[in-house]
Amino acid sequence: MNMTDINSATVTAPARGQGEVILDLQNISLRFGGVKALTDISFNVREHEIRSIIGPNGAGKSSMLNVINGVYHPQEGRIHFRGEERRKMEPQVAAAQGIARTFQNIALFKGMSVLDNIMTGRNLKMKCNLFQHALFWGRAQKEEIEHRIKVEEVIDFLEIQGIRHTPVGRLPYGLQKRVELGRALAAEPELLLLDEPMAGMNVEEKQDMCRFILDVNDQFGTTIVLIEHDMGVVMDISDRVVVLDYGRKIGDGAPDEVKNNPDVIAAYLGTSH
Amino acid sequence: MFYRENGQFKASYVEDLRIFKVTQDRVAVLALVAIAVLLVPMLASDYLLRAVLIPFLILSLAAIGLNILVGYCGQISLGTGAFMAVGAYAAWNIGVRIPEVPLLVQILLGGLCATAVGVVFGIPSLRLRGLYLAVSTLAAQFFLDWAFLRIPALTNHSASGSVSVGTLSFFGLPLESAWQKYLFCLGFVVVFAVIAKNLVRTTTGRQWMAIRDMDIAAGVIGIRPAYAKLTAFAVSSFIVGVSGALWGFMHLGAWEPLAFSLDRSFQLLFMIIIGGLGSIVGSFFGAAFIVLLPIVLTNVPALFGLPLSVDTAVHLEHIIFGSLIVIFLIAEPHGLARLWSIGREKLRLWPFPY
Numbered sequence: 001m002n003m004t005d006i007n008s009a010t011v012t013a014p015a016r017g018q019g020e021v022i023l024d025l026q027n028i029s030l031r032f033g034g035v036k037a038l039t040d041i042s043f044n045v046r047e048h049e050i051r052s053i054i055g056p057n058g059a060g061k062s063s064m065l066n067v068i069n070g071v072y073h074p075q076e077g078r079i080h081f082r083g084e085e086r087r088k089m090e091p092q093v094a095a096a097q098g099i100a101r102t103f104q105n106i107a108l109f110k111g112m113s114v115l116d117n118i119m120t121g122r123n124l125k126m127k128c129n130l131f132q133h134a135l136f137w138g139r140a141q142k143e144e145i146e147h148r149i150k151v152e153e154v155i156d157f158l159e160i161q162g163i164r165h166t167p168v169g170r171l172p173y174g175l176q177k178r179v180e181l182g183r184a185l186a187a188e189p190e191l192l193l194l195d196e197p198m199a200g201m202n203v204e205e206k207q208d209m210c211r212f213i214l215d216v217n218d219q220f221g222t223t224i225v226l227i228e229h230d231m232g233v234v235m236d237i238s239d240r241v242v243v244l245d246y247g248r249k250i251g252d253g254a255p256d257e258v259k260n261n262p263d264v265i266a267a268y269l270g271t272s273h
Numbered sequence: 274m275f276y277r278e279n280g281q282f283k284a285s286y287v288e289d290l291r292i293f294k295v296t297q298d299r300v301a302v303l304a305l306v307a308i309a310v311l312l313v314p315m316l317a318s319d320y321l322l323r324a325v326l327i328p329f330l331i332l333s334l335a336a337i338g339l340n341i342l343v344g345y346c347g348q349i350s351l352g353t354g355a356f357m358a359v360g361a362y363a364a365w366n367i368g369v370r371i372p373e374v375p376l377l378v379q380i381l382l383g384g385l386c387a388t389a390v391g392v393v394f395g396i397p398s399l400r401l402r403g404l405y406l407a408v409s410t411l412a413a414q415f416f417l418d419w420a421f422l423r424i425p426a427l428t429n430h431s432a433s434g435s436v437s438v439g440t441l442s443f444f445g446l447p448l449e450s451a452w453q454k455y456l457f458c459l460g461f462v463v464v465f466a467v468i469a470k471n472l473v474r475t476t477t478g479r480q481w482m483a484i485r486d487m488d489i490a491a492g493v494i495g496i497r498p499a500y501a502k503l504t505a506f507a508v509s510s511f512i513v514g515v516s517g518a519l520w521g522f523m524h525l526g527a528w529e530p531l532a533f534s535l536d537r538s539f540q541l542l543f544m545i546i547i548g549g550l551g552s553i554v555g556s557f558f559g560a561a562f563i564v565l566l567p568i569v570l571t572n573v574p575a576l577f578g579l580p581l582s583v584d585t586a587v588h589l590e591h592i593i594f595g596s597l598i599v600i601f602l603i604a605e606p607h608g609l610a611r612l613w614s615i616g617r618e619k620l621r622l623w624p625f626p627y
């Protein structure tokens with residue numbers, strides 16, 4: 001596997017990991033009826049770092065992201081985002097605070113074009129009201145164009161110029177994942193949550209996606225929380241890694257520490273046969 | 274001149290944001306509007322205007338309204354007829370009680386009343402979806418049917434809820450002959466079609482479609498589902514209410530609650546399914562289809578010396594509607610509008626398909 005640009009990027013990784021804590025999760029527990037999805041989990045995310053969450057299927061990784069951006073409300077625990085504590089928060093509020101995400105199972109707007117999907121990502125930044133839209137004159141048109149320019153930057157960044165007018169439902173899986181990243185990026189988030197952005201991709205697509213993630217982190221300074229199964233990728237691009245198993249945290253630290261943690265090894269060996 | 278986009282490079286986003294991007298389309302639409310405004314009133318017979326074109330225009334408008342709710346925002350409604358009734362009766366009541374109010378204002382206020390009622394009956398959509406929402410809008414239909422039939426105050430104590438409008442005028446101009454009414458309706462349809470198109474191509478429309486396609490993801494990018502759904506109900510019922518007022522004032526002249534029954538709700542739903550869910554132009558196709566099919570069925574066989582009895586024509590009509598709806602729902606949910614755009618796509622390349 002050719003991963004030169006990934007490796008060269010790792011060189012700068014330690015410098016990035018030094019930022020302030022922007023997201024702090026303390027003693028998070030989440031239950032669905034009798035199912036304990038998360039049990040007493042604490043960890044934090046520092047500004048500008050790439051923080052990975054790994055663990056076997058059903059470990060609670062996606063639930064963790066859902067807690068962070070307000071889709072799920074944990075029964076116990078505290079969350080501080082940029083120093084402010086919050087208990088129960090709706091996803092819309094999380095979005096307004098600068099948290100964007102992609103989903104494990106692509107959650108694009110299937111009936112809309114690539115362009116419209118990514119434009120939708122900017123909806124919180126667009127201030128015109130319904131009456132102005134109805135007339136589509138002056139301010140509304142100017143706003144649409146301003147944001148279109150931003151969206152075209154995202155489209156160029158992700159190298160999807162050729163498909164901007166294609167309905168997303170007609171795109172192959174790998175490109176859909178890329179468009180979903182585009183929709184999240186269009187919001188210019190401070191914190192980007194990526195749920196298995198490379199799952200189901202071939203090697204080449206994975207490399208592209210890795211490159212995009214590193215570039216986002218590097219060029220825009222976006223903090224990233226990444227769920228990924230490909231250990232090669234995780235160990236290469238993460239600053240720090242959290243390991244979950246059956247809803248509990250069993251490891252936390254730099255990639256090398258985590259790789260050698262006996263609990264982690266056991267969990268992975270335990271589920272791999 | 275081939276129908277072609279090649280060579281028409283878009284130098285700016287303004288051009289790319291146009292409703293009709295291909296120059297030929299723009300020319301064609303302008304020509305169509307010119308014909309509709311100038312030639313049709315001169316050439317069309319009274320029958321054609323009254324029995325075909327006016328109903329076509331008003332039903333197109335209602336279909337646009339319903340399409341915003343169902344096609345763009347994904348909320349099902351079986352109460353369209355009732356919302357038309359609200360528009361019609363409200364406009365009528367305003368006219369009866371405050372005769373000074375001009376007709377245009379009367380109709381727009383009728384639309385606003387429908388908006389208020391539509392939003393109230395839209396509230397269940399914040400909790401219900403699919404079949405359950407359909408049933409709750411059905412309840413709106415039955416409740417409003419009942420209200421106009423049984424609450425005498427709503428119909429100024431007329432017997433059996435039937436009402437009629439007097440002579441109409443538009444800022445001093447008489448609105449009596451068929452062509453005058455036709456032009457009046459045409460004005461509404463053009464204005465509201467443009468407004469609807471503007472809404473669906475900007476943030477408002479993208480929010481509706483986002484809710485339709487994936488509401489969880491919509492929430493996560495900051496869209497408030499309640500706001501998106503209720504604005505869809507509001508805009509939709511406003512347009513539907515205006516179309517109801519036009520239906521009462523311009524087409525029927527006198528009506529009773531039955532004119533806006535559940536049948537009307539279903540007819541409009543069929544229109545947007547056949548025409549194309551989530552398409553403004555499809556709303557016109559659907560309305561044209563529904564208005565024209567019965568006329569074609571009664572007249573065309575007669576031309577070939579095979580006159581159909583009225584009964585047979587009606588039965589045939591039902592069979593054709595029924596099967597088309599099933600076919601479109603299964604094979605082409607985007608309806609005639611999609612076939613139209615496939616046709617144009619092909620034409621764009623014709624005669625060199627590469």
Ligand SMILES: Nc1ncnc2c1ncn2[C@@H]1O[C@H](COP(=O)(O)OP(=O)(O)O)[C@@H](O)[C@H]1O
Pocket residue numbers: 032035036037055056057058059060061062063064
């Ligand atoms: N909405 C939900 N309702 C009920 N159970 C859920 C829900 N979401 C997640 N779970 C449960 O929580 C556990 C963790 O799931 P998830 O977070 O998706 O794991 P992962 O992403 O690590 O594979 C699983 O047992 C799953 O069944």
Ligand SMILES: [Mg+2]
Pocket residue numbers: 061062063104
């Ligand atoms: Mg998961």
